[in-house]
Amino acid sequence: MSAWQLGARLTTHRLRGERTPLVLLACVLLAALVAYLERRAGGSEAVNRALERDCFGILLPLTGYFTFQRATAGGRLDSTVRTVARHGISGRSAWLGAALAPIVLLTLLGMTFAAATVCFARGVPSEGLARDLWQSTGIGAFAGAAYGAWLAASSDLGRFGSGRKWMLLLDLLLGSGSETLGLPWPRSHIQNLLGAEPLAGFGQGTAFAVLLTSALSVLLVAVRRAPD
Amino acid sequence: MTHLVLDDVVDDGLGPISLRFRHGLFTLFGDSLTSLAGLVEILAGVRRARRGRALLDGSEVSDDPNARRRVASLLPTESLLPARSVSDALELAAALHGETLSGSDVLERAGLARFGKLAPEHLGRLEQRALSLALALSLEQSEVLLLHDPFALHALVPKMTTIARCRERAEHACVVVTTPLLEEAIELGGSACRIERGRPVPHAGLAASRALSVGLVVRSHDAERLAELCAAQPAFQYVLYDRERSARELLVFGADLGALAQALCGLARKEELSLDALAPMVSPQLSGVV
Numbered sequence: 001m002s003a004w005q006l007g008a009r010l011t012t013h014r015l016r017g018e019r020t021p022l023v024l025l026a027c028v029l030l031a032a033l034v035a036y037l038e039r040r041a042g043g044s045e046a047v048n049r050a051l052e053r054d055c056f057g058i059l060l061p062l063t064g065y066f067t068f069q070r071a072t073a074g075g076r077l078d079s080t081v082r083t084v085a086r087h088g089i090s091g092r093s094a095w096l097g098a099a100l101a102p103i104v105l106l107t108l109l110g111m112t113f114a115a116a117t118v119c120f121a122r123g124v125p126s127e128g129l130a131r132d133l134w135q136s137t138g139i140g141a142f143a144g145a146a147y148g149a150w151l152a153a154s155s156d157l158g159r160f161g162s163g164r165k166w167m168l169l170l171d172l173l174l175g176s177g178s179e180t181l182g183l184p185w186p187r188s189h190i191q192n193l194l195g196a197e198p199l200a201g202f203g204q205g206t207a208f209a210v211l212l213t214s215a216l217s218v219l220l221v222a223v224r225r226a227p228d
Numbered sequence: 229m230t231h232l233v234l235d236d237v238v239d240d241g242l243g244p245i246s247l248r249f250r251h252g253l254f255t256l257f258g259d260s261l262t263s264l265a266g267l268v269e270i271l272a273g274v275r276r277a278r279r280g281r282a283l284l285d286g287s288e289v290s291d292d293p294n295a296r297r298r299v300a301s302l303l304p305t306e307s308l309l310p311a312r313s314v315s316d317a318l319e320l321a322a323a324l325h326g327e328t329l330s331g332s333d334v335l336e337r338a339g340l341a342r343f344g345k346l347a348p349e350h351l352g353r354l355e356q357r358a359l360s361l362a363l364a365l366s367l368e369q370s371e372v373l374l375l376h377d378p379f380a381l382h383a384l385v386p387k388m389t390t391i392a393r394c395r396e397r398a399e400h401a402c403v404v405v406t407t408p409l410l411e412e413a414i415e416l417g418g419s420a421c422r423i424e425r426g427r428p429v430p431h432a433g434l435a436a437s438r439a440l441s442v443g444l445v446v447r448s449h450d451a452e453r454l455a456e457l458c459a460a461q462p463a464f465q466y467v468l469y470d471r472e473r474s475a476r477e478l479l480v481f482g483a484d485l486g487a488l489a490q491a492l493c494g495l496a497r498k499e500e501l502s503l504d505a506l507a508p509m510v511s512p513q514l515s516g517v518v
């Protein structure tokens with residue numbers, strides 16, 4: 001078994017619990033409920049509010065945080081990986097594998113949250129639902145992967161992986177504005193992709209490129225930092 | 229021959245500490261289990277020290293997977309590899325170390341066969357440690373065996389099993405065991421060193437090592453160089469040199485006093501190093517050590 005496979009197996013094993021499906025289902029239902037309430041509140045912006053503020057603004061980042069808390073057993077990701085790397089496998093490859101499992105889960109969750117939000121905020125059936133679903137689930141996938149990459153990298157900071165909390169706080173505080181300080185954080189670019197006010201006048205293509213580049217960069221830096 | 233070196237290590241509650249181990253049985257004992265745990269974790273490459281390095285034949289253990297593969301260890305906290313059963317987890321861990329072992333054989337030898345079919349996540353901390361001890365003792369090809377406080381698990385793995393296996397492995401590997409109790413260090417035999425406030429206390433180790441080895445106090449202007457050379461010679465079981473404590477003095481241990489003196493003189497002559505004085509070590513009384 002290769003190092004990255006073993007790393008992935010380690011975090012997958014931790015994420016896979018008896019109550020995990022129930023918790024994930026509850027999160028999806030929450031996304032749906034909030035979207036439904038937005039629809040009841042009325043207005044043509046119900047879908048946008050549900051996606052920008054509730055789904056990708058609060059629910060996805062928080063789910064990401066708790067996913068990594070569970071995957072690392074409330075500790076650092078690099079310390080988690082050392083428990084398998086001590087047997088003579090590459091620590092860096094194992095780190096990458098260990099990070100990939102929660103990232104993939106968050107990608108799928110981002111897609112599911114987006115689909116549930118769009119369906120319940122618009123109502124089924126409705127005109128243009130298929131197009132909206134296609135676009136939103138795509139953005140959900142990128143948003144989940146981006147938050148996953150940032151949370152994985154920040155899980156190596158602080159004594160018990162407290163970097164995760166700081167990352168979320170900074171993302172909330174700086175990523176919500178449209179200042180230059182918000183540039184690296186995922187939140188501002190995800191909002192841009194969803195049609196909110198663009199950061200620094202970026203087009204959606206640029207926002208997507210920046211989101212992808214920043215996520216890959218932090219992941220690369222974290223892999224390089226991890227002891228082999 | 230395997231050389232495990234702790235080079236000027238400083239960490240939480242540790243050091244600066246420098247130790248060298250060759251093949252044989254070494255016990256590190258002291259009242260602070262946290263310091264001893266830190267030492268084992270650093271030696272096993274599970275974490276890096278704040279300063280200094282742990283080297284196995286010149287490679288930094290924490291950064292070299294090949295070096296870690298040669299180390300079997302029992303850490304302060306253990307978690308078995310993710311697998312369906314304990315038996316599978318042990319087989320997988322052994323395979324990563326390059327050994328083909330049957331999980332049930334490993335468990336049977338340690339008297340832990342009843343755990344074989346259980347899922348690792350359903351086990352408690354003590355059980356996980358006991359199973360990791362069983363694995364570490366079974367890895368025949370590992371060149372270094374590091375065990376942190378293995379006798380605390382005597383309820384699950386009998387003390388005599390651990391002692392017998394450590395002595396057996398010490399013939400071909402470097403075995404380092406930590407324990408909080410001097411009595412256990414003496415029972416285990418081999419060379420011993422007391423760790424106090426995160427630093428070695430050279431003379432305190434004698435009480436435990438006297439059963440198997442004798443020591444010489446060597447005074448020399450080239451004490452540091454001499455200590456390096458002695459550490460590489462099989463005639464010397466254990467060498468202690470502390471530059472800050474006494475820059476011109478080192479302590480060497482071996483099985484026989486005459487052979488020890490002869491080997492030392494031969495080495496000094498060959499390398500043209502000065503030897504100012506040689507004196508046999510007077511072992512302190514146990515009460516004095518404690």
